[in-house]
Amino acid sequence: MRDERPPRARAGGRDELETPSPRDAGDEVAWNVARAEIIERIYDTAVDPLKYEAMVDVWVRTSKVGGVDAAGRVADAALDGRAGTLDRLLDEAGRWSPLVSTEAMVSEVRRNPAWVVARGGAIVAINEAALRLLNGARPRHIADLGYAPEDTGLLSSVVHEVLSARPGRNAVTMRIRRQGSERAEILRVSVARDDAGQRHALVVSSELTWPAGFDEELARVFELTEAEIRIVEALYLGQSAAEIAARRGTALATVRTQIRSVLQKVGAHSQADLVRAVVGLMDASMTAADEAPPARLLPGTLEGDAEGLEPIEFRRLDRPDGRGIDWYEFGDPTGRPVLYMHLDYGLVAWPSPAEAEARRRGLRVIVMVRPGYGRSDPVPRGVDHLEVCAGDYAALCGTLGLDRVAVLCLGADLRFAARLAALVPGLVSGIVGCAAQLPWSKPEHYARMDKWQRFVLANARYAPRALPFIVKAGMHLARRLGRDGFIRLVNAGSPADVALLEDPEVRRAIHRGSVVTLTDSFMADRGFTDEAISSERDWYDILSACPAPVHLLQGDTDPQAPLDVIREIAAGFPGVALEVVPDAGQFLFFKEWRLALDRVEPFLAPRRG
Structure with missing residues (x-):
């Protein structure tokens, strides 16, 4: 090129x-x-x-x-x-989830006063801590809670916003004062549902006192000493450094030194930052369950189903640096090899009709789960992510004894395919990129994305x-x-992508494949982060040096790779052929897999027999 x-x-x-x-x-x-x-x-x-x-x-x-x-x-x-x-x-x-039943929410909030408020401000449930705060009185309405009139009105407005499901208002933290008192409280107002699914507002008060057990939480999260925790408590309760020094009978300079130590440990730049972090941690723990759900390791096998999805049995590739990489294959075990690259979403599974078509065409589809996804170990810090991943692909092909493969890649995975083709000359016969990302070079290219x-x-x-x-x-x-x-x-900017979710085969494949990226107990945030940073580094020279032919299938509603940007950049690569697919977006492959397999065929050896 x-x-x-x-x-x-x-x-x-x-x-x-x-x-x-x-x-x-x-x-x-x-x-x-x-x-x-x-x-x-x-x-x-x-x-x-x-x-x-x-x-x-x-x-x-x-x-x-x-x-x-x-x-x-x-x-x-x-x-x-x-x-x-x-x-x-x-x-x-x-x-923890904010959407649980009102009864469970009230019973689980043990350390702090809590109320459940219905539309109109009626209080329908109250916990023991709230009864103690109110000296045994059972309020029937927000107006009975004893807050200043103007703050009662503000609380009513916040409850209304939460119950009206305004975007971004599913949970609100606010300060409020009791009538006749200058001392503030923190209220957390969040959505709760009863057994019938009706929305209520759960109101939890911090009362701006130091919750029992919160010392241990601060020590666990920020590794603070006992003296530092007392400093944090005083700052949280609104005391200045001078007031802390006076109350403790210590020098102001000593208190300021302790505050600096706390700021450094918490990662805050100011006392306001520190209080915000403490309020956030307290806010997150106020409605905590007694125990977090136990961590679960991802399985080595994903079960198939009665509707055509084959089981996925991950195998392990050990690398010289001590990492392990998962991989699996489907289709015809003796067929023509196709290396499939799964996008940063980790979409390792195909729709069942596409898997069946791969078998019918005599394709042996090989899928490597890249570093940081599923059980594959991440790339070590400070090491070139692109080089490591390309090396992993090369090692897998070598282990399987493959001397010629076609590559089918999604999104910015094009860089892995291009680097692999140069790393092992003669290995890659051709590359088909679906909804590919090219090496951006200008801020304006990003400005045109959704x-x-x-x-x-x-x-x-x-x-x-x-x-x-x-x-x-x-x-x-x-x-x-x-x-x-x-x-x-x-992907709201791509109606084609959103519509794909109505296809049960596509929906099942996306749900099943992305288990290597996100489950209830696992997330591949490290792997995704490494991939995103790698994709946005300049890989123009890598694509320029690719010895294999490249054919791109690009949709006209791709929210990440706008067609005008792709055309502009692709013009600089004469070895890249561009084919526009109407009414397709970022998940183009899952809609147009037949077309993608057709474009792979010229890069494969003729079928035997």
Whole structure:
């Protein structure tokens, strides 16, 4: 392939736009405002993953003003030093579901006062802690709880918003004051359902006291000492450093030193950050079940079913660096080999009619579960992800004694196929890419994606430090919404993708295949993060050096790889053939697998017999 790249810094393979220039002094105020808003949305998402879209929308607004590169800088700065804290808060929030019966919710909240509120403000259930707080009185309405009149009105409004199912308002944390008192309480208002499925609001009060057992929680999550925990408690209760010093009879300098130590351990940049983190952790643990569900290892075999899906029996490939990689195959065991690459969604299974067609055509389909997915060990830190994955594919082909294979790949997996073809000359006879991603070179390319895809991939390039949290929070959201709900939300810009969920064969294949990415007890956030960062590094030269012919099938409604961007970039690769498939999106293969197999055929040896 000849070098027909647009004007760019060819020597280093990097675009001058890839690394944003420092912001102008005049942008300082806007930068700080955007940073503060994103930080707030990030903490909201860490406590409640259902608020993920609000975080995305804030980032999108920032990108519209300064570009995706500037928005990436804001996200990176917002996460700087906070990643560990946010990760721990997200893990805590992910342990429990907010949607359980009202009776169970009230009985499970033992340490804090809690009420269940129906539409109109009537209180329909109350726990023992609330009775103790109210000296045995049983309130019938929100107005009977003893809060200041203006705060009672605010609480009524929040309850109404939660019960009205406004987007992003499934759970709300608010401050409130009792009548005649200056002391504030924290209330957590979230959705609960009764046995009939009716929506109610569960209101849990922190009373801004130090919950019993919370010392152990802070020590476990942040590894604080007893003295540091007392500092955190005082700050949480609203005391200043001077007040803490006066009450403890210690020097102000000593207290300030302890505060700095706490900030460092928690990963907070200020006392406000610290209190926000503590409130978030308390918020996540206030409605905790007694025990988290036990962790379960992914099985080595996925069962088949009566409707045509074959069992998946994963085999193990041991690598010299000590890692293990899972793989399996289906189709004709003695047929012509096709290496299938599963996309960052981890879609390792095909629809049952496609599997049957592979057997009929005499295809031996080989699927490697890439590092970080399922039981496959992740790529070690600091090692080139693309090189390791290409090496794993080469090793698998060598182990199976394959000297010639065709590759069928999805999305940005094209880079693995291209690198494999160059790594083992003569091995790859041809590559068919479905809804392929090409090496982006400009911020404008990201700007043309749908917002969800733009948010993840632009941050993979411009804010890689922020990406682990972004990916993990997204997977918690997918777990809450379910696979179908998540796809409908994220791929809403592609009606073709959403419509595919109505096909039971496709739906079953997506659900079954993505078990290597997400289950109730496992998520491949490390693997997905590594893949996203790898895909957004410059791999122009890798595709240019690919010795095998490449045929791309691209849909006209792909939310991640817009057709105009693909056409623009593909023009620089004369060895890449582009075929447009109408009414297809990111999941093109699952709709057009017959076409994909037809395009693979020319790269295969003729069938025997």
